[in-house]
Amino acid sequence: MKFSFTEEQALFRDIVRRFVVEQSPREEVRKVMETNAGYDPALWQRLCESLGLHALHIPEKYGGQGFGAVELCIAMEELGRGLVCSPLFGSSVLAGTAILEAGMAQDRELWLPPLAASERRYALAVDEGGGCWDAKSLTMQYTQQGDTYSLSGKKTFVVDGCSADVIVVAAREPETKGLNGITFFMVEASAPGVNRRLLDTVDQTRKLAEIDFNNASAKLLGTPGEGGSALERTIDLCRVYLSNEMVGGAQRLLEDAVTYAGTRLQFGRTIGSFQAIKHKCADLLLHVELAKSAAYCAAEAAATGDPEFSALAALSKAMAADTYVKTAAQTIQIHGGIGFTWENDTHLYFKRAKSSETLFGQPAWHRERMLRGWQI
Secondary structure, eight states: OTTSOOHHHHHHHHHHHHHHHHHOOHHHHHHHHTSSSOSOHHHHHHIIIIIOGGGTTSOGGGTSOOOOHHHHHHHHHHHHHHTOOOSIIIIIIIIHHHHHHHOOHHHHHHHHHHHHTTSOOEEEEOOSSSSOOOGGGOOOBEEEETTEEEEEEEEEEEETTTTOSEEEEEEEOTTOOTTTTEEEEEEETTSTTEEEEEOOOSOTTSOEEEEEEEEEEEEEESSTTBOHHHHHHHHHHHHHHHHHHHHHHHHHHHHHHHHHHTTOEETTEEGGGSHHHHHHHHHHHHHHHHHHHHHHHHHHHHHHTOTTHHHHHHHHHHHHHHHHHHHHHHHHHHHGGGGGSSSSTHHHHHHHHHHHHHTTSOHHHHHHHHHTTSOO
16 A cells, blocks of 8 residues: 555445445445344345455465455455444354454364355454453453363453454464463354353444353363463554544545535525634544544554554554544534434444444543553
């Protein structure tokens, strides 16, 4: 990407945007978000077959498209712009990235081809209620008897956890802490001892689940006790992907606000001609452009292996989250009374902004970590 997107990347963005506009209008989003699954299987199949987004960053030798972080970020931005309801983020982005980072060659050969062929959907279970998704807050332990592993405990805020076929679970060895002893496992969602419950959250467009594991049988993913760095890398990457999704939503809100301000008449003139509204729109433009720059910079860092990647991932997540929430709130204000109604689509973006703000750590938490030199 460097300082601008390539011609191929710009063309790819146009293709994804056209697909979203044609296949997932906001009327469809409202219809799908009312279901427990949270997505339309027919749309998901078209997204997989027409664009192959579900396998975008999976290497070609495993049946994927073989693209990098920048291309996946472009796709996430356009899907966030359209508020598309699909298993892409939970299955391909979260769980797929975890398998790529933590799995050995034989693990990738076993688990990635079904994902690339859209035959199975995965979910990543890490958080246990703290909302930070970091290694230090991980407490679930696994038990081992010979070559057999089992898990007991609870995971929460699992994206698309109720609709997944397989759960990627992070646990740790007994009597370990920090990055030491962390291990990834693959658990069949239908296995005995796995109980899933759909959470009642503010954002209906992204389904979250709570999963209880009661001596559930698990298959090892990667090397036992050596998944700490893979977990950190996975979550940092997912923060970048989520940041790009958020700036896509913020950009769409900004456009909606400007369009409405240019058409709504008050006192015989458009409200966009008033100084106060001009200032609001200009302020939002500044925040959105800065957040996009941070998200794009983090995407490039992920693709090139920048040594400052972790810091850039935290910065992009903090900036995108703040910008998305601010833009959604101000767009509601610019729309006036209608902005608070169910019929107006702005509240859907506001709820997605609030849920994304807390996912992978809130902005204040990331800034505090940076100020303290990553000591918390």
